[in-house]
Amino acid sequence: MGAGIAAGADTGPISSQEAAFRAQRAERRRASLVAFSILAVCLLAAAWVSEFYPSSLIAGAPRIGEYFQRIAPHLELRHLLAGTETEGSLAFWFYRLDSWFLLILETANMAALGTLGGALLALPLSFPAARNLRAPNLVRIACRRGLEAMRTVPEIVFALIFVWAFGVGALAGILAIAVHTAGALGKQFADAMENTEMRPWEGVFAAGGSWPQACRYAILPAALPDLLSTALLRFEINIRSASVIGFVGAGGIGQELYQVISFNNYEEVSAIIVLLIITVSCVDLISERLRRRVIEAVA
CATH class of the missing domain: 1.10.3720.10 (MetI-like)
Structure with missing residues (x-):
């Protein structure tokens, strides 16, 4: 019986510390959730003000590909190492x-x-x-x-x-x-x-x-x-x-x-x-x- 009382006395402070730790962790989680919610609202507001819409990205993405297609050199394997006068060669590209x-x-x-x-x-x-x-x-x-x-x-x-x-x-x-x-x-x-x-x-x-x-x-x-x-x-x-x-x-x-x-x-x-x-x-x-x-x- 004395051993049980001693065990209870030992576990009492540990239980209180565990409860305090869990309460502190829950408070941190709530604070983090509030902070992330505020950040999300701010990001959405910034996207709305700057007109950063997914529809705009989807509409403009093909144009990016079109521009890269235009600036891509027209190289031909058979003329790749030819001179600057031959179209399709590296020398013509870097003339x-x-x-x-x-x-x-x-x-x-x-x-x-x-x-x-x-x-x-x-x-x-x-x-x-x-x-x-x-x-x-x-x-x-x-x-x-x-x-x-x-x-x-x-x-x-x-x-x-x-x-x-x-x-x-x-x-x-x-x-x-x-x-x-x-x-x-x-x-x-x-x-x-x-x-x-x-x-x-x-x-x-x-x-x-x-x-x-x-x-x-x-x-x-x-x-x-x-x-x-x-x-x-x-x-x-x-x-x-x-x-x-x-x-x-x-x-x-x-x-x-x-x-x-x-x-x-x-x-x-x-x-x-x-x-x-x-x-x-x-x-x-x-x-x-x-x-x-x-x-x-x-x-």
Whole structure:
């Protein structure tokens, strides 16, 4: 009998804890159900406002296939390796490969210079923007809002502004990419710095160092692998951006792509798209290997 009383005393707290756990789990489920219901209503409202109707998708899907059919090259196996004068050959499809290659090279240069300029502008702004580095509140807020403003405005809008200011050409594209990249990298750089170990930071101050010295010798070496990795990844993204901003006269292959689309030169559209895909794939592979080697070297 004493053993039964002891067993009951032992199971009493366990039963109450189990009941509390089940009640808490039920409350979480109700909260999740309410949250998902609100999200579903918001998504449906957004679809209604933006006219995202299934009927529109069904009606427009065949047109997408029709356009791809138009831009597809008319290749013939018997003439596949013939010269540029023979219709149905690869050479005929890429008959302007020399000029397109130079434009793609210009696009890559725009992306590289824009990424470098954006990174150089983002780095000094990211130190005061990081919350853990204890910059004055006014300076920190100004840096964070400035970075937000730069990355909120799309590259193509900056490109329109710089084309108006500097004229048509690659300079406008480089500046547009650099400004937007500075805003994007500044936020990511600051996030990387906020995740660093702070004991070296405190050690520099304990030794009598200043705030810039603490940033240089304590934070920068610790965050450098993440900064380099982020910058290289941004370069890959900027290759695509440089291809788009050419639509507004900011140079590169995008300007040529806009012209062939405007004149309905369908086969030239597909040829340029294929070259862009090959270029981006090559840049991705090279950047990935370079990023790994750089991280291994500085880690």
